[in-house]
Amino acid sequence: MSGGAEVLVELKQRAGCRIDEAKAKLHSLSKDIWSCPELAYEERKSHDRLVAFFRQEEGWKVDAHFKLDTAFRATWRAEGGGGGRGGGGSEPGDVVNVGFLCEYDALPGIGHACGHNLIAEVGAAAALGLKAVLENICSLPVRVQVTVLGTPAEEDGGGKIDMLREGAFEGLDLVFMAHPSKEDATYLPCVAEHDVTIKYHGKTSHASAYPWEGINALDAAVLCYNNLSVLRQQMKPDWRVHGIIKHGGEKPNIIPSYTELEYYLRTPSRAELPVLKAKAEMCFRSAAMATGCEVEVQFARNQFDNMLRNAALEELYERNGKALGMDFTVDEDVLKNESGSTDFGNVTFAVPGIHPYFYIGSNALNHTEEYCHAAGDDRAQFYTLRTAKALVMTALDVLLCPELLQRVRQEFTEAKLKEDRNMTGEHTEQSANSC
Template identity: 45%
Template sequence: MEIIVEKMEELRQISKEIWKNPELGYEEKYAHKIITDFLKNNGFHVEESYLHPTGFRASFGTTTDRRESGGGGGDKGSSHACVMVEYDALPEIGHASGRNLVTESGLAAAIVIKSSIERGETKGKVSVLGCPGHEGNGGKVDAIKKKFFEDIDFAVSAQPYTSDISTPLMLTIMRLCVTYKGKQAHASAHPWEGRNALDAAVLCYNNISVLRQQLKPLMQIHGIITKGGVKPNIIPGETEMEFYLRAKDHVDMAVLQQRANGAFVAAAKATGCEIEFNFQEKPYSNLTSNPTLAKLYEKNAEKYGISFTRNCEELQIPVGSTDVGNVSHVIPTILPTFSIGTSARNHTEAFAEAAGSDAAHECAVNVGKALAATAIDVMSDKNLQMQMKEDFTSVNSASMTAWH
């Protein structure tokens, strides 16, 4: 881990610069430049603007012919590890998800793995995938469709949070826009000629609120009215609503979609409006953490002073949703959460402030070390490679096939 000592200040500065200059998804030009410059300067082969203008992939090392070896872990094969980094911010509240720290921990992990390969201690290859537009845009889903993960054996990343959890609960999510189309009319002179699309939206919201009482614990629906009309004396002819549907897995999501659809359509029928659905094309799958990787990560993280929560109630609280979930249905994957020394919750101004602190930097670097140690353990042990693959097959065969 000597390389971390050498690069500590540089990693801190990268994290700080991303934090001070928040950029929305697919607009992360500054972050893209400073991250790719760092990787180039540290001996990685970098392909800029991979899949998206602000995406990239970087690699170091080699693997033997995968067709002969059957992939990583074979007698003739060597492992290929992927470290995923994210760097987009949220509207108005900046890095309230701490993705500057996702990048910092990922870069720390990548340079340690590279150093181990370079010194001949580890055989194989490490790739870094730059994932822009995590907040709803699904950059990793695009990477899956472009077969980026086909020759990769496992993937790692980490997410800042209020506590350290090796296998966080992350839900399947479906995003959609619901549009109600009615008929405009003068609200005072001839209201009977109108069909009120705002009434449809209000009824829809109330329908969903009532439905929530009857849903299973991990089924969630969040919604807002994004377009409600133009003027009080004009009966709204069109309204729009944005909804997020979340569930434990794809089976429950199918049930939730069916029940939510009843609430959406009922509002249209009651008001005489037409209804249109526009689904976001890249839904996120639930995270299926690889047990072998998760156990190794816990063991390594504890060496760096990371203490994992054992609070059962906290472990049952969903952390959110992520396109890392989609990756976890394709190859063995972990996405542990890590504390940054604050009790503030994600997606708040207070968490954004904490994400720029020195304490958060120290946490991110330690997580990077633990991720690297986990990857090196697997890359150096054929038995662990086999166990990781067996766990992947076992866990994922019990779930619905992910949408890629």
């Protein structure tokens, strides 16, 4: 082992020791968030708890209510650090800004059944570990700032997308977060997604005495549902359309004048999503035409993008995770199966980053009551802190090797160009098909 490699190993161990030293207060932080689940954009107690946590730590500059009411930012920079994003990380004034993200919103009815309390803990732990190493290094290839962003509303609304729009991610060079799961994985397929609400307006009438006077909004909703079911034959195998009828009427003897449906539309990439949306919208509107109803089609403010992968960061994370004893899944059904969607996907189109998944000591599935219990169980702590250590180790690999940093940036640029070409190709195909 070369001298440089020995130093890197020692620094990684030092980061791990700092995280272990803080494990009691990190556990307390996670438990407090878990014990008081709050829904999207309403995470006030969790926000205040995280803000207080970083204000109690020496050296952090903390901005409460950063860009959004329940978002925050905590930053630390080594003495003598300059400002701004470093283009190549090699000039004397360059600063590489490393971001760790904390999520902390819960699910309605089942609390922290996606383990976002553990995501917050991982982000906080990783930030403490990296700071502890950097503040004791006399010379680095680059100067570094550590930024923690508290990002609300992942489960509903897309808080990170709001924060991107407000400029919260400007100046970041790398971004890390990790998500609880039932296995360790450097990556699971996260797809592009857009929510849509469809509202049909008809006319009430007595359903038995004079039904011919009514305009049945429930018929429109049923036709809409069936239209989408028929569309599935012409959908690509990896497209997903799933939804519910949220309001179907008031009473059987009243022809419904109002119905409402909610659907999620998903495709593997954001380039394909406009094609599926256009097909689905024809299903929505044709149901209104057939029944004589008026229709409102309301797409959500934020569209979730697919994840832009970074192979360099994934390889480093897996190597570090294995060194810590992680057993990464090799199950092809898990690794290739289209899973959910996350607003972190949008972040990866702005900043190079990774979003690995980590085992928490339970085989329960996310979004279940069993997983909520697992996320609050003490057994999750070992796996959560191990994940934070792997993220810090990965950050140190990149920060201490300018060639790796350049590779990460190059892969990010190439992946974005490929996605842009795919987007152009899909739009061209859609225009040709509509002629």
